[in-house]
Amino acid sequence: EDQVTQSPEALRLQEGESSSLNCSYTVSGLRGLFWYRQDPGKGPEFLFTLYSAGEEKEKERLKATLTKKESFLHITAPKPEDSATYLCAVQALKGGKLIFGQGTELSVKP
Amino acid sequence: GAGVSQSPRYKVAKRGQDVALRCDPISGHVSLFWYQQALGQGPEFLTYFQNEAQLDKSGLPSDRFFAERPEGSVSTLKIQRTQQEDSAVYLCASSTRTDHGYTFGSGTRLTVV
Numbered sequence: 143e144d145q146v147t148q149s150p151e152a153l154r155l156q157e158g159e160s161s162s163l164n165c166s167y168t169v170s171g172l173r174g175l176f177w178y179r180q181d182p183g184k185g186p187e188f189l190f191t192l193y194s195a196g197e198e199k200e201k202e203r204l205k206a207t208l209t210k211k212e213s214f215l216h217i218t219a220p221k222p223e224d225s226a227t228y229l230c231a232v233q234a235l236k237g238g239k240l241i242f243g244q245g246t247e248l249s250v251k252p
Numbered sequence: 253g254a255g256v257s258q259s260p261r262y263k264v265a266k267r268g269q270d271v272a273l274r275c276d277p278i279s280g281h282v283s284l285f286w287y288q289q290a291l292g293q294g295p296e297f298l299t300y301f302q303n304e305a306q307l308d309k310s311g312l313p314s315d316r317f318f319a320e321r322p323e324g325s326v327s328t329l330k331i332q333r334t335q336q337e338d339s340a341v342y343l344c345a346s347s348t349r350t351d352h353g354y355t356f357g358s359g360t361r362l363t364v365v
């Protein structure tokens with residue numbers, strides 16, 4: 143069964159304190175791994191898609207990496223505006239649906 | 253419009269009522285998805301359309317849930333005889349292709365009382 147597990151469930155950081163979020167997955171053939179950011183009361187906002195092990199993508203203070211079993215979202219020198227829930231999802235080769243993890247709620251304090 | 257639009261933003265229904273939730277995808281987006289998100293959880297897949305064809309409805313929790321996209325653009329998710337466990341945020345997403353990042357709407361928060 144395809145599934146995604148994210149850790150930790152919640153993460154509290156001080157402004158400028160770098161850290162990483164983990165996404166472990168099992169899927170019957172990976173088409174893509176997606177990272178989204180979700181603010182309270184809003185829909186998920188697309189961040190990255192990774193397609194193969196070893197791939198990395200960056201956007202401002204965020205960097206996503208991918209191995210055959212997990213993905214990391216590295217946050218460098220976070221700011222309070224980075225506070226949100228970060229969702230990881232996988233898409234199998236068969237079918238178009240995304241399978242989401244439960245998310246990591248990130249809080250960055252000034 | 254510029255994004256995916258969902259209406260209403262909030263819906264309160266009495267148990268047993270029927271509800272209809274609307275999704276206007278980004279113009280030209282072929283793929284359209286419905287997800288259900290419980291509080292503190294990630295979105296759970298409900299159903300998927302490619303144009304007007306419903307290609308996957310394996311996530312619909314019961315036969316009380318029905319979705320349609322008759323002209324390949326606007327979609328409606330209908331829930332008959334609502335139950336308390338149907339209370340959740342219902343998210344719609346659209347994409348040009350299934351392997352691209354989807355654009356989500358802000359969702360409809362359904363509360364069944």
